[in-house]
Amino acid sequence: MPILPVLAVAAALAPAAHARPLVLPAPSVQSPIGTQTLHLTDHARSRELMAQLWYPAAKAGQRPFANYMEPGVAATYAEVPAGTLRNVRTHARLSAPLAKGRHPVVILATGGIEPRSIYTLYAEELAARGFVVATVDHTNEARAVVFPDGRIAGPAEIPTTIEETVDWVPRAVAVRVADTRFLLDRLERLRGLDLRRVGMVGHSLGGSTAAEVMLADSRIDAGVILDGLITPAPIAQGLDRPFMVINVAATPPPPGWPFSEGYTRGPGSLWESLRGPRYSLTLDGAAHMDFSDLAIWKAQIDAPAFREANDLGPIDSLQALATVRAYVNAFFQRHLRDRPAPLLDGPSAAYPAMRVNP
Numbered sequence: 001m002p003i004l005p006v007l008a009v010a011a012a013l014a015p016a017a018h019a020r021p022l023v024l025p026a027p028s029v030q031s032p033i034g035t036q037t038l039h040l041t042d043h044a045r046s047r048e049l050m051a052q053l054w055y056p057a058a059k060a061g062q063r064p065f066a067n068y069m070e071p072g073v074a075a076t077y078a079e080v081p082a083g084t085l086r087n088v089r090t091h092a093r094l095s096a097p098l099a100k101g102r103h104p105v106v107i108l109a110t111g112g113i114e115p116r117s118i119y120t121l122y123a124e125e126l127a128a129r130g131f132v133v134a135t136v137d138h139t140n141e142a143r144a145v146v147f148p149d150g151r152i153a154g155p156a157e158i159p160t161t162i163e164e165t166v167d168w169v170p171r172a173v174a175v176r177v178a179d180t181r182f183l184l185d186r187l188e189r190l191r192g193l194d195l196r197r198v199g200m201v202g203h204s205l206g207g208s209t210a211a212e213v214m215l216a217d218s219r220i221d222a223g224v225i226l227d228g229l230i231t232p233a234p235i236a237q238g239l240d241r242p243f244m245v246i247n248v249a250a251t252p253p254p255p256g257w258p259f260s261e262g263y264t265r266g267p268g269s270l271w272e273s274l275r276g277p278r279y280s281l282t283l284d285g286a287a288h289m290d291f292s293d294l295a296i297w298k299a300q301i302d303a304p305a306f307r308e309a310n311d312l313g314p315i316d317s318l319q320a321l322a323t324v325r326a327y328v329n330a331f332f333q334r335h336l337r338d339r340p341a342p343l344l345d346g347p348s349a350a351y352p353a354m355r356v357n358p
Contacts, residue, residue, distance in 0.1 A: 019081035022088045022300055024068065024121060025321060026295075027128035032057040034127075035066045039148050042182045050145050051136040051183055052116055054127040055192075056103060057096035066088040069117040070146040076115075076154075089303070091124055103132045104197035104336040105187060107180060107213075108208030110135065110290065112172065113155055115145050116357035118293040119203065125325040132193050136183055138176055162254050168358030169205065169259065173231055176209040181217050197221060197336040201328055203291045204228050207262070211270070214239055222335040224328055226291040230260040230270045239274035242335040244344075245270070246327065246354075248278065248279045248288065248313065263357075273294070279331065279344060280357040283323060285315030295320045315353055323351045 027033070034057035040049045068088035106126050108119055116135035123133040137145040140156040147153070159165040174189065181201075188195050199222040202210035205227020214220045215234050220241040245262035253261060263282065265271050271280060285289070288311040298307060299317035326343060334341035347356050 002063070006166055019083040020300070021086065022068070022084050024088065024090060024296065025296060026091050027125045028322065028325065029128050031128040032059065032096065032099075033092045033124060034063075034094070035090065035097065036095045036345060038146075040186055042179075045178065045182075047139065047179075048147065049136055049139055049179060049183070050116075050147060050169055051134060051186075052123075054092055054120075054123040054133040054135075056099040056127055056130050056132075057093065058099050059097075061093075063093040063096050066092050067096045068120060069115070072145075072146045073115045073117060073144045073357070074151045076143040077306075079309045080301060081303050084297075084301055089324045090120055092127065098132075100191045100192075102192060102194040103130060104332070106131045106133050106199070106200070106332060106336075107133045107183070107200040107210075108133050109200065109202030109209045109213075110138070110142070111204030111206055111289075112159065113141055114204075114292065115142050115144065121293050121296065121321060122201070122325060122328065125329060126332070129329050129335070130335070131199075134183060134187060136179060137304065138172075138179055141172055141175070162256050166256065166258060169208070170231060171297050172205065173208050173212050176205070177212050180209065180213045182219065184219055185265070195219065199223065199332045200338050201226065201332075202228060204288065209260075210282070211239065211243075214241060222332065224331055225262050226328075227286075227288050228262060228323065230262060230264075232258075232260075234339070235260060235268065235270050235273050240275040242277040242331070243274050244279040244281070244327070244331045246283060246291070246324065247288075248283060265348035269341060277335070281327065282355040282357060283315070283320065284353045284355055285313050286320055286353070287311045287313035290320045291324060309330075319353055323354050326351060327354060 035054045036049040038095040074085035080086045126133045145153045159168045200210040201224035203226040207225030208231050210223045214223045224244045247263045250263045295317045330341035330343040333339040
């Protein structure tokens with residue numbers, strides 16, 4: 001299972017001079033949403049972070065729609081034709097006022113070195129459904145973190161071999177856990193957030209992060225892994241809160257791979273260590289990066305280098321997006337808001353690509 005994508009290896013390739021800008025599908029429900037970025041400093045660790053909130057908004061008026069991606073981040077996707085990511089707008093209005101009430105919170109954890117922006121379509125969907133979503137770029141890990149003063153921090157290291165990745169993963173997850181717990185501390189200072197109801201969903205290395213944060217911090221009430229590896233601690237100690245795993249079809253891990261995968265069953269698996277409500281699903285036709293906005297990119301970007309640099313499957317882009325968004329929303333509606341979610345109880349004719357594992 002890929003943990004790290006190819007990063008800007010196509011820089012030597014000549015992207016097309018002209019490209020059609022990316023168009024982001026809207027959330028499945030029409031409800032105003034807002035977004036704002038947060039520049040945070042963890043003084044105890046001398047560490048700066050860029051985070052972003054997505055949330056249900058009151059009337060947003062004529063506030064501008066937020067940009068999808070900073071130019072400094074877009075530049076790291078060298079295999080994408082020039083102009084594709086320029087001037088792309090989200091469906092969230094900048095600094096729109098938060099809707100009245102107290103809203104449950106979902107932390108959305110990124111894949112290894114990926115920027116928070118390529119999970120925008122999940123963040124927007126959950127915000128339109130009534131959740132406040134918090135994402136964070138992990139400084140010195142993400143491919144580019146852009147600070148308000150224009151500084152850009154890139155990855156401190158990029159593992160290129162199995163041995164390097166095996167060494168890097170636990171160190172990266174430990175930093176991510178500390179970042180996430182600090183983020184939760186800062187969220188507790190904000191009005192309108194219900195920190196008694198907090199979920200976490202993570203893709204790839206973000207899935208490892210979600211499980212490890214749940215183990216370390218009881219503030220996380222429910223968790224979701226999207227095609228992620230499983231580090232040893234959650235398996236050894238178990239998790240007693242609701243948990244859902246969505247994977248692609250099982251593939252054998254590389255030789256020397258010490259981490260478990262979400263689809264693994266039997267003794268010593270995460271599945272057997274889950275003591276709360278648990279769900280195991282498989283998205284047929286998907287590959288690893290179909291659990292990000294790149295699923296939409298693949299339908300709109302005509303560039304062989306882009307497809308070669310990313311692990312994308314044959315599943316239809318809109319089908320992948322709609323399916324994963326529906327199941328993640330259903331899970332958090334049930335376990336953070338105590339609302340009915342019959343979608344979780346068996347196969348659905350509306351989402352035939354999602355297989356419910358026995």
